[in-house]
Amino acid sequence: MGLYYPLVTSHSCLYTIGMKTITPRTLKGFRDFLPSDMRIRSFVIDTFKRMFEKYGYEPLETPTLEYADILMGKYGDEAEKLLYHFTDRGGREVAMKYDLTVPACRVLAQYQNDIPLPFKRYQIQPVWRADNTQKGRFREFYQCDGDTFGSSSMLSDAEYIQMGLESLQTLGFSDVVARINNRKFIDGLATYAGADQQQFSIICTAIDKLDKIGLAGVQAEMKNKGVSESAVQKITEVISITGSTQEKICTLKSLMRDIPQALLGIAELEELFSYLALAGVNKSLYVFDLTIIRGLSYYTGPVWEFVIVDGGVGSVGGGGRYDKLVGLYLGHDVPASGGSFGIERIIEVIKDRSMIKKDTNNQVLVTIFEPGLISTSIAVAQKLRAEGKSVILYPDSDTKLEKQLKYANKKGIDEVYIVGPEEVEKKQVKIKNMKTGEQTTVNQ
């Protein structure tokens, strides 16, 4: 009773209100998802949900709006400029969700007594950033996070990587690889190279750009920022080490034998790799990659990226261990490990590569030959629905069959069911394949 629909009391119009013309339009950076888009999005999101659940991650959702003070001061000044932030009608300072990490940390703090640790949660929700759309960025887009809070075991990291690989393979990416490194090892590498402790972040930032600027570029950047010639030399040698994961580990163990932090990182990786092997993950799906850094962020142990090898798609997800971050919110340390999938990018790639059939909707059209034959069409629709098909029963019985077929064509529906007087007599149904034009006849 007005509960579900609002009252529309004014005779308003998207085109004209009074003398003003209003053009129907969406805000820059925001998108409508019509059915064909929705089908691909649902396929991707549902696949991740299923995989998260399989690996014991549990669903969490947090509100669109938060008190602004929950979000402010968490992302750095530049990022904070992108917050959708306003005063609500009650005078509260509020802001729209900017990412899924800070709200998850708030939840951990707020429900400490209700959430037993370890807590494996996944969260797939939109976030909002008033970003420059010219960079191909959206202002409303989905994030897809999974994390284990409250465990320092490498098993959490290994399971996330395993789950990620299985998810991406299930989505249809046969050429996926997890490139894995360790931040403790990189920390040790800086020491090994004789670099200043303050130069750690310079070194990270430089190596992180390897894909973009090449090895010479990385060396130049480190030198420009004051890293000594000999340190640059040593770092270059190490990150250029080739060989299998096992060979790299052997070489590095020997090279770094006097650097405890590096050995710790290598030991973590050995443990992680052993769990992947025990779980039967194919060795071709993961590699120890000394150049994976994951930006300047808060990682403290293993870091990884999921890369689609073929076709210049690059990274479609990543993550790592961050044992110190949650403590900043909670006041006491909670070790954590997990990551995100770039689902907007994954959706784009799946579209571009036509990785799912156009007719994932599995939709068929049941036509109505003439008003007098509506009962047969209803019965056919019922039967097909019971068989699990998604059925549009053309609702207008006085529409010419030709127009109904055109409708199927426009909608990209492949299979159309026709029951004319002849078919009724023989208790049959004609099935027309709209792609091939082929017609078959089956019993009702």
Add this chain to the structure above:
Amino acid sequence: MGLYYPLVTSHSCLYTIGMKTITPRTLKGFRDFLPSDMRIRSFVIDTFKRMFEKYGYEPLETPTLEYADILMGKYGDEAEKLLYHFTDRGGREVAMKYDLTVPACRVLAQYQNDIPLPFKRYQIQPVWRADNTQKGRFREFYQCDGDTFGSSSMLSDAEYIQMGLESLQTLGFSDVVARINNRKFIDGLATYAGADQQQFSIICTAIDKLDKIGLAGVQAEMKNKGVSESAVQKITEVISITGSTQEKICTLKSLMRDIPQALLGIAELEELFSYLALAGVNKSLYVFDLTIIRGLSYYTGPVWEFVIVDGGVGSVGGGGRYDKLVGLYLGHDVPASGGSFGIERIIEVIKDRSMIKKDTNNQVLVTIFEPGLISTSIAVAQKLRAEGKSVILYPDSDTKLEKQLKYANKKGIDEVYIVGPEEVEKKQVKIKNMKTGEQTTVNQ
């Protein structure tokens, strides 16, 4: 590379930033959904999605933010006060989605060339209203709409009702009934009673309150608002008619034989009921109810409500035909029919009635007996996952088994898998039922 996680450069904390203490909290009227909530919500939402798809409705999603002028002037002054409306950083007046109808109309107008009619769409998304939370209302809540745009056939109305009944039954409501009426008939009733044309809305509003204020209350309200004694008498007689749907139709056809508008409404209902019968919908699931009005809204033909008969739950959904509304937005008429389900209410009822088992998550815990036995536990977890189970593999191998069992208890996990040295030797797994304490042993 900072793509998935934001940089956290400041050492901020939910509790303390500088000298300021920040309490982790959610905004009034906004909710966090922890895993146990999420499971019920997903069950309900996924069921509706599946049913919409089965009946040929296609998914649509529109953005959280719209240009304010798209939403303003659409809901009436009182409702407009509840809009979350602000100026974005680019100086645009924007507002958060208030319902799903206006955005759907915008989409119909904006993509007229891309969306062939009839267009059956469903949309399940959150909306935002700065409403009084003391009335038990939320400020962020989901709406669940399904509509057929571009068909004036009663078959659209019938299919919506059929889909709604099947959805609610699938959710576990065995005692659901669709109460169906027709606004053309009510219009005719006003004429039949000799009431003023302007009194139509007074009559509708009064009858709409029948459940709350009783028949005497309805009569008093009509009289107070100026409806004549004799008109009130005639209206009361008609809405008090009893009997089966077929009997009511016979009585009314005879009573209203001179009121074309009423006969038109009754003919629509007869057609609608015939389609429900042809589709095999059980006659006990729908009734012609002369008192269903659906508020003062924009309906022009059949109207209906889905009611849970048992336990004072009342209406959990409703809708109707509104052939004139979309035209207000598009400039030309597009007949339409559909409705909404009150999914927030449905979720509450399912929770209150414990209609789904607590352990819908199907989650099991695989423990790790001691660090040396981690490989067996990984193998068991793998096997269970392959069987379709949702498996938490306890990540910390040095946690005492007792504590792992306590963890399962706290999380409400019923089934725990234990592989101790004895089991390893015999290639077995012990399964402990946490509810009964019962232990069984199976082969690995």
